[in-house]
Amino acid sequence: MSGALGKVLCLRKEALSQTKQALSLVRFQLREENPSCSAGNILLNTIRSYKSKPTHGIGRYKHLIIPTESKKKIGKTEMKPISQGTDHIYGVLNVHLTAYDMILVENYAKYVHKLCNDYSIKVEESYALPTKTMEILQMQEQSNKMLLDSILTTHERVVQISNLSSTFAAIFLEILQSNLPEGVNLSVREHTEEAYKERFKARPELEELLAKVN
Amino acid sequence: MAAPLRRVLYGAARGLGRPWRPRTLCAAAAAAAAPGRSAAAPSGRSPWRLLGALCLQRPPVISQPLTPLQVEMAELLQQIEVEKSRYSDHEMRALEEIRKLERKKADLYDSDDDDDDDEKEILLTQDLEDTWEQTFLQFKPHPRVTEADQKNDRTSLQRKLDQNLVLLVKEKIGDQETWILPHAEWQVGETLRETAERVLAILSQNSMEAKFLGNAPCGYYKFKFPQAFRTENNIGAKVFFFKALLQNGDLSQARNKDNHVWVTKEELGDYLKPKYLAQVRRFFMDI
Numbered sequence: 001m002s003g004a005l006g007k008v009l010c011l012r013k014e015a016l017s018q019t020k021q022a023l024s025l026v027r028f029q030l031r032e033e034n035p036s037c038s039a040g041n042i043l044l045n046t047i048r049s050y051k052s053k054p055t056h057g058i059g060r061y062k063h064l065i066i067p068t069e070s071k072k073k074i075g076k077t078e079m080k081p082i083s084q085g086t087d088h089i090y091g092v093l094n095v096h097l098t099a100y101d102m103i104l105v106e107n108y109a110k111y112v113h114k115l116c117n118d119y120s121i122k123v124e125e126s127y128a129l130p131t132k133t134m135e136i137l138q139m140q141e142q143s144n145k146m147l148l149d150s151i152l153t154t155h156e157r158v159v160q161i162s163n164l165s166s167t168f169a170a171i172f173l174e175i176l177q178s179n180l181p182e183g184v185n186l187s188v189r190e191h192t193e194e195a196y197k198e199r200f201k202a203r204p205e206l207e208e209l210l211a212k213v214n
Numbered sequence: 215m216a217a218p219l220r221r222v223l224y225g226a227a228r229g230l231g232r233p234w235r236p237r238t239l240c241a242a243a244a245a246a247a248a249p250g251r252s253a254a255a256p257s258g259r260s261p262w263r264l265l266g267a268l269c270l271q272r273p274p275v276i277s278q279p280l281t282p283l284q285v286e287m288a289e290l291l292q293q294i295e296v297e298k299s300r301y302s303d304h305e306m307r308a309l310e311e312i313r314k315l316e317r318k319k320a321d322l323y324d325s326d327d328d329d330d331d332d333e334k335e336i337l338l339t340q341d342l343e344d345t346w347e348q349t350f351l352q353f354k355p356h357p358r359v360t361e362a363d364q365k366n367d368r369t370s371l372q373r374k375l376d377q378n379l380v381l382l383v384k385e386k387i388g389d390q391e392t393w394i395l396p397h398a399e400w401q402v403g404e405t406l407r408e409t410a411e412r413v414l415a416i417l418s419q420n421s422m423e424a425k426f427l428g429n430a431p432c433g434y435y436k437f438k439f440p441q442a443f444r445t446e447n448n449i450g451a452k453v454f455f456f457k458a459l460l461q462n463g464d465l466s467q468a469r470n471k472d473n474h475v476w477v478t479k480e481e482l483g484d485y486l487k488p489k490y491l492a493q494v495r496r497f498f499m500d501i
Contacts, residue, residue: 170428170457174499177459178378182277 092191109157263451266409267397308339393485410456422463433497
């Protein structure tokens with residue numbers, strides 16, 4: 001075995017006498033160790049020759065990707081308005097659409113979303129706030145009782161926008177207002193911490209514990 | 215979030231002592247607002263004078279009527295929706311009551327079989343529907359075509375309820391009266407939007423409330439003074455238009471009826487000069 005290897009090694013030696021590989025192979029011969037042939041432990045194989053080859057690390061790609069931050073549920077920071085020099089860009093704005101008719105408000109929210117996409121205004125989120133039900137009791141004639149209910153549900157949809165420039169804001173608002181359908185109320189507000197916290201459900205146990213601690 | 219204007223504002227605050235003779239195709243500057251000031255323009259200032267103008271719009275009050283195609287489509291969708299839907303609570307109750315009434319009329323009626331609830335049911339769904347019908351008939355909506363439309367009274371705000379109306383004023387410039395959007399001369403130390411707000415205050419004497427949509431102007435018009443009145447430092451003027459939506463109020467009654475009009479986009483051509491009109495058309499939105 002070693003004889004045949006020795007021949008191969010010699011041939012190699014002649015061909016690539018100046019390369020590192022040849023030197024390392026020569027080193028093998030001198031030491032009279034041939035780890036690849038030994039029947040012993042794999043751990044004895046301390047010198048890995050392929051690490052020095054040019055193809056080392058050929059499959060590596062993770063170092064080329066831009067690391068994305070993992071999104072946390074709570075503790076998401078808000079964007080502050082960017083005011084640099086001449087151009088002024090609004091921070092995060094919330095467009096609230098409220099109506100009694102759910103189909104109308106949803107379709108209009110869809111329209112606003114598409115409009116923002118067309119004008120390359122970034123839409124951060126598009127969510128719905130819980131519906132509020134209102135019961136209307138009418139006074140019955142010839143009696144003091146309140147009867148004859150009707151139930152009204154108020155639906156609210158929010159489209160969250162960022163990166164709106166102040167020059168375009170006026171035009172954008174005018175488009176929104178002129179295309180508003182009947183029965184839909186429009187309100188554009190800045191996004192605040194309270195508005196963000198409003199979406200979460202109240203946790204009575206937590207509040208109780210906090211009250212106990214304080 | 216105030217956004218100061220992008221351009222550095224130069225201004226030569228000159229008083230207009232003499233009346234201007236307007237050029238054929240240009241609207242000249244108004245002498246109304248700015249008091250006479252002594253001219254002392256340093257050489258570094260630009261020779262253009264700055265004016266802030268107000269495009270006061272009354273947004274439409276009612277929605278525009280649907281086109282025939284839209285009407286057809288709406289009816290079709292409604293029909294599909296009704297045919298695919300299920301009975302609501304109210305309709306179920308109505309059907310139940312019809313069945314109960316039929317059973318009562320039948321000879322095999324046995325009062326013990328009926329539930330107790332039936333006795334307490336004074337108000338049938340049919341009665342409810344009748345009362346609703348009555349209240350609906352009592353409701354009378356306002357007519358779409360108002361009096362002002364019929365009279366074609368252009369100074370009133372009640373006409374053309376489904377379209378945008380803009381305010382035009384007639385200013386006496388030199389020896390000619392031209393229709394323009396109301397404007398005022400820019401004074402040092404204020405932003406152009408404040409100039410436009412000043413125009414509003416002067417026009418309405420604080421009886422009108424308007425909402426400005428932003429700090430940036432929506433359009434501009436540049437014109438040169440006629441040759442006879444040009445000097446080194448006074449070539450012409452630039453008018454910057456600001457858009458505002460009227461919330462409530464109207465022009466003060468003190469103002470003469472002949473001097474102001476509320477017009478729609480189509481009617482703008484009747485009043486404005488061609489080049490001025492071309493610039494105004496660019497920012498006056500129509501639905």
